[in-house]
Amino acid sequence: MHSLTQLVADELAIPAHPQVQAFAAHIARQYPNAASAVLFYGSCLRSKQLEGQMLDFYLIVSSYEATYTQKWLATWNHRLPPNVFPFQHDGLVAKVAVLSEADFHDLNRPAASAVSVWARFAQPSRLVWSTDAAARVSVANAISGAAPTLLNAALAFTEREVDVLDLWQTGFRMTYDAELRAERNDRPASVVDFDPDRYARFGHAALQHTPIANEIRGGKVHILADPQCRIMQERDRWPALRRNGKFLTVARLAKAAFTYAGGIDYLAWKINRHAGTQIEIKPWQRKWPLLAALFLVPKLLLKGSVR
Known part of the structure; x- marks a missing residue:
């Protein structure tokens, strides 16, 4: 059996679509003094259709001070990571989350104050740009904390005997419940069902690193x-x-009103796509995105469009 870190490194090294790799290099070029790695993740990783989609990237940087010329952006990236920005390249659009190497490592581990990073990187991702071999090792080591963190949480809320795939689904349900999400209730199951062999391999390796002691007997x-x-x-x-x-979901949304041009349109697009709603953003909402977000989120909660 391969070690968890080796499984992560091998998965990160799987080539992504050439357009995705070119997009990642374009992102890194915007931060020549700080960019360390660019990761591609999310639903578009499982899709062959990139046009018309919102791609998801994480930009890992050496430090926030080296990343920004505006001090307030570095301050907010420290206080409420990550900062998120829209990007366009070669006809594709994406949102890019920025984290320092230190924050990326810490937010993939149990001490993180929220689930958002380790819940995402317990799922597949691709390392689509990096500065050097040391950066690749650093990213693989950081992500190796994600799956044990998720599975340890699931172990605490499950029966004394459980199938490893059911354990993954329990963990994803818990993380979806710990954020404001627009996805359908069957989303955690669909994530695992897309590639059960992958989750079985990663599960067996990750369960060796959970604080809650366990062993695998008879499958x-x-x-x-x-x-x-x-x-x-x-x-x-x-x-x-x-x-x-x-x-933190609401707080980051409020922050994005200042850092993410068109953020309110992205919010509507994301909710419409996953929850089947027909939200249309009005001109005043684009002019005052923070006010619009604070108006929109409680309304969607009452309707059950986000949970």
Whole structure:
């Protein structure tokens, strides 16, 4: 069996579509003093159709101070990571989240105050641009914390014996519930069902690194005796994770009103795509995106379009 870090490194190295690689190089060129790596992730990773989609990238940088000429952008990236910006290149559009190497490492681990980074990078991603071999190793090491963090959370809320794929689905349901999401209720299951062999391989490797002790017997994950009360420790932190996750979703949306041109249109597009709604943004909402977002989110919560 390959180690988890090797599995992550091998998956990151799978070539992406040439247009995606060219887009990533374009992003990195905008930050010549700071860019370390560019990661491609999200639903478009599973799609052969790029045109008309919103691609998702993470730009990993050496430091926020080296990234921005405007100090306030560095300050907000420190205080409320990540900053998110729209990009266009060669007929494609994307949103790019910016994280420092240090934050990317920490936000893929249990001490993170919210689930957003490790929940995403427990899923497949591609390293589509990097400065050198050291950057590639750093990214693989950071992402190697994501799957154990997710599966450890699921272990704390499951039966003493569980199938590894069911464990993944439990973990994704928990993370979706810890953010304001527009996706359908079956989304966590569909993520795993798209490539169950991948999740079985990564699950077996990641379960060797969870704080909650377990072993695999007869194809099932068995939770072992827990003298250090790791299960209760994990359970105890989830109410705060759910509160923080929903609060941070709104806070980042408010921040994006200042950093993300057209952010309110992206919000509407994302919700319409995943929740089947027909939101249309009015001129006043584009003029005052922060006010529009604060008006729109509670309305969607009441309708159940986001959860």
